[in-house]
Amino acid sequence: MFLNTLVHPGKSQKAFYVLFNNCCSDFGLRCLSTSCARTARKKGSQYGAVDTERYSSLVKSVVSSRVSAQTPETLQDQDTLLYGPIVEPRRPRDKPRVPRNRVPLRNEDKVGLRDACAPGPVARLMLQRGPDKSATPSVTRVLQQTMSPEQLLLLERWKRRMIAELGEEGFRQYSANLFRLGALFHTALEDALTSPSGPANRFEQQEEEVAGYMESVRSVLDDLSDMRAIESAVHHRALNYVGVVDCVARYRGRLCAIDWKTSEKAKPFIQNTYDNPIQVAAYIGALNSDENYRYQVENGLIVVAYKDGSPAHPHFFGLDKVLQYWENWLLRLEDFTDKNPPVT
Numbered sequence: 001m002f003l004n005t006l007v008h009p010g011k012s013q014k015a016f017y018v019l020f021n022n023c024c025s026d027f028g029l030r031c032l033s034t035s036c037a038r039t040a041r042k043k044g045s046q047y048g049a050v051d052t053e054r055y056s057s058l059v060k061s062v063v064s065s066r067v068s069a070q071t072p073e074t075l076q077d078q079d080t081l082l083y084g085p086i087v088e089p090r091r092p093r094d095k096p097r098v099p100r101n102r103v104p105l106r107n108e109d110k111v112g113l114r115d116a117c118a119p120g121p122v123a124r125l126m127l128q129r130g131p132d133k134s135a136t137p138s139v140t141r142v143l144q145q146t147m148s149p150e151q152l153l154l155l156e157r158w159k160r161r162m163i164a165e166l167g168e169e170g171f172r173q174y175s176a177n178l179f180r181l182g183a184l185f186h187t188a189l190e191d192a193l194t195s196p197s198g199p200a201n202r203f204e205q206q207e208e209e210v211a212g213y214m215e216s217v218r219s220v221l222d223d224l225s226d227m228r229a230i231e232s233a234v235h236h237r238a239l240n241y242v243g244v245v246d247c248v249a250r251y252r253g254r255l256c257a258i259d260w261k262t263s264e265k266a267k268p269f270i271q272n273t274y275d276n277p278i279q280v281a282a283y284i285g286a287l288n289s290d291e292n293y294r295y296q297v298e299n300g301l302i303v304v305a306y307k308d309g310s311p312a313h314p315h316f317f318g319l320d321k322v323l324q325y326w327e328n329w330l331l332r333l334e335d336f337t338d339k340n341p342p343v344t
Contacts, residue, residue: 099330103238105281105323107288110296122194125292127233127244135342136235139243139282142336143275151274182262185210185305186246189260190230192221193247213262215309223314224258226250228295234286239333245283248297251316256301257284267304270315276302277317278332281325298322 147155163171188210228248235242247258259280267273280300288296300322302315317325 097331099327100334101239101330103285103330105285105288105326106296106298110288110294122227123229123232123248123293125229125233127242135240137241137336137340139241139279139286142241142282142333143279145339146332146335147275178262181209181213181307185213185262186231186260188214189217189247193224193227193230193249212307212309213305216305216307216312217260217303220251220303220312220314223252224249225253226255228255229293234283234290234293236282236286236289238289239285239330241282241286241333243279243283243286245287248287248293251299251301251314254299254316254318255295255297256299256316257287257297258301258303259283261302261304263304263306266306266310266313268313270302270317273302273304273315277315277321277325278329281322282329282333284322285326285329300325 159171162174166174184207188207192214224247226249229245230247231244232248233242233244245257246260249256249258251258257280259276261267261273261276270277277300280302284297284300287293298319300317304313304315306312
């Protein structure tokens, strides 16, 4: 009679038996045999203390549910209600990684040369590479081969999206055109930066394809002075890597290593430029190490130009930030060396 009262007709009784056994266990009812009942009469039955109306309602709600009451979500909610939320134990924070070889950014042999004038013509040193290029890696190669998994994933997603829109051949043509426009833009910048005429006459004979880029950087070029180097090779002798710095000049009075970039999307913040600040810091370290340059650089400038002629975004960063990016460069260089140990 008790079971008939509690179990809703037509529903599964499995959940009821589980709950009922638990209830019995809580109240010391280990069995429902006749002998147990006789023993209970002598000692005084505890069954009378059970709120049958309460548990009847509870069992009905359990067996009438369309979804199992023992789902993980329900159990977690019950545990949270009874014992409070789960508190993860505090794990010791990993110590920040530091370079094994902390080569300084500045060159002690050039102390006092930071603001020295650069006599003679603007430097345009050609990159000298031996037959074994892997022995002296470039800045670009190091950064490409040490990209984070997140960067690689973003790059792969962008490539797949472009191939879906343009097709394989269309994507190849698109990439080749971007490279060609970048080369034209840098050539036009060289002409503009070395032109004896004033800023107003710099853009008259520029290629039509890069006229928008040149218009974009007009105001930045007007802020440059004291040109030191243009498309010039740099070599860090202690760390043994090379690169080609786009430009070294004063931007609003401060000597900078400058990197020119083109973009189809606006990049108003320096974090939008991804690894470019690390690249500039690597060039600064190499400039300071290279004996071909009789000065030191402590500032960086990334200029993002746009094809539609909208004003470029110049991202200047001083010594404090340069030192942070320099630390990142040393770590990336270590990762590259670990993956590509020198052949002995």
